[in-house]
Amino acid sequence: MLFQQIATSIAAQTEGGHEELAPLWAEPWVFGVVMFALMLVLLFVTLSYTNLGNRHEAVEEHADPHRQHPNKHTHGQGH
Secondary structure: OHHHHHHHHHHHHHOOOOOOOOOOOOOHHHHHHHHHHHHHHHHHHHHHOOOHHHOOOOOOOOOOOOOOOOOOOOOOOOO
């Protein structure tokens, strides 16, 4: 079924029927530049969060027996 639709689409294009392209509100290169700039902004936002783990020293986690779902694999920590 899909092959028939593809074949029909190709046959319609080769018959000489030329479809008019949709009008663009800017030059084509503007879309690429804007997308590149947005990706750079997102890159810098992502990179700004890379140092969050270094704000404080790492604290050793303790086994709390009163937790709702205690970890049963504490490997000798706590009790």
